[in-house]
Amino acid sequence: MSRTLVQPVGQKRLTNVAVVRLKKHGNRFEIACYKNKVLSWRSGVEKDLDEVLQSQIVYSNVAKGVLAKSKDLKIAFGTDDQTKICLEILDKGELQVAGKERESQLSNQFRDIATIVMQKTINPETHRPYTISMIERLMHEIHFAVDPNSNSKKQALDVIRELQKHFPIKRAPMRLKLTLSIQNFSSLEKKLTEWKCTIVSKDESGSQYSIVCEMDPGFFRDCDAFVRNLQGRSEILAISVHGEGDINADHYDGHDDASSSESKKPTDLVDQLSEKIQRQTLAPKADINESQVKQNKCSTCDAVVGDAKQYREHFKSDWHKHNLKRKTRQLPPVSAEECMTDVELGDSKGNLDEYNF
Structure with missing residues (x-):
């Protein structure tokens, strides 16, 4: 019985690479590079060409492994020296990235621009900065699109000028x-x-x-x-002067407990801007009871722990952590005094065990 060697089909070679493409004289030339090395080379951080290029070969299509023809290279670059052509493509070519990678880069740059805008602007009435979430919302409102080939700081200044046309905002x-x-x-x-x-x-x-x-x-x-x-x-x-007690970012965005977020008073900034963008982006705000603002109750400890600041500090306390452990064992919460007693008993028992050992 004869045996035949089964060859794998559908294999795509040279796909897990970064491709730099340059179109010249009607032809497309590509080189295969290591990921994250092209930008390092262009910024001057990386000096070794071998650390950037997968191979010093010029392709017409890297994904399919099709090499560029020598006559096309001579017509386009005036030479067939692969190394010199690779350097020119590396410096002048366009870096090809996948869709998700491009989306991630644009999202990070959008966040960087919003951060710069937040640091350089204030509310003219309160003289305090906007939160980062509010800046991002306003940037979406003016339909701002990130330019990946432009500097983030330059784009941030353009955003500030555009925002000043529609919203109460000014340079810090x-x-x-x-x-x-x-x-x-x-x-x-x-x-x-x-x-x-x-x-x-x-x-x-x-x-x-x-x-x-x-x-x-x-x-x-x-x-x-x-x-x-x-x-x-x-x-x-x-460089930027803000009012006293300001914040540079939304420190508690997505980290506060639900009752903590209810305890925050709506600022003048949110009320002022919501009138302009409420129909499209902001939902109507529910009225906050004054008793909710002043008092907060911890469901884990079954106790009232004071205002928003005291409420946040409570989550760091040994009392709250002790009741969390009891809650996982389906035990009822204990008071602060009972918690101290339990802790002291645990310490005494631990010391006794060490002594017996």
Whole structure:
């Protein structure tokens, strides 16, 4: 009985690679690279070409393993040197990524842009920053689309200008310390009035006069040039100034207990913006009872633990953790005093076991 060797069919080679493609003179040229190495090469982090390329061979189709023809390479690049052509494709070509990978990159960049916008903007009434979730919602509202080939900071500034057309939002002021001679102070003061700056403090020391002020970042270049012309100097104290008690991110987004989220009072920012985007993105808010705002009850410990701050601290306490363990064993909760007694008894028993051992 004769035996035949069964060959695997449908095998796709060179598919688990990053492909860089360059179209030139009507032909398509591709090179196979290691994933995550192309960007490192272009940013200058990676210097070894062998760590970037799977092979120094130019293809017309990497997925099918079709090599590029020598005559096409000479017409397009003027040479058939594979290494030189690979370098040109690596520098000028377009990196091909899968659909899910591209979606993940765009989602991360969208989040980065929203974070920059949050850090650089404030509510003009409360002088506090927006939360990251509110910024993302507003970016969706103006139908913002991420440009993967553009800088995140540049796109964030464009987003801020677009948001200012539709919503109450403005750039967070930057705080500067300006120092110059007393005789030139009057001309500087006029300029600060024109730029609508807020003067925080003034200090006179000998023939020098220093002033701490807050201004719109758009006037910084003009201000710095003006102060230098007056033989003075400017110092940046803070790039973005927010109101006291502000938050830089939604720290409790998706992490608070349900009753904790109910205990939060709606801010003026949410009320103000909800009037504009309620029909499309924001659902009507339920009225929050004043007693819910002031008091919170822990169902695990069956006890009232105070306001929102005390409620969050309660979840870190030994009392709550002890009742969680009892709950997993289907035991009723104990009071704080009973919890201390149980803990002390457990410690004493542990010490006794160590002594007997």
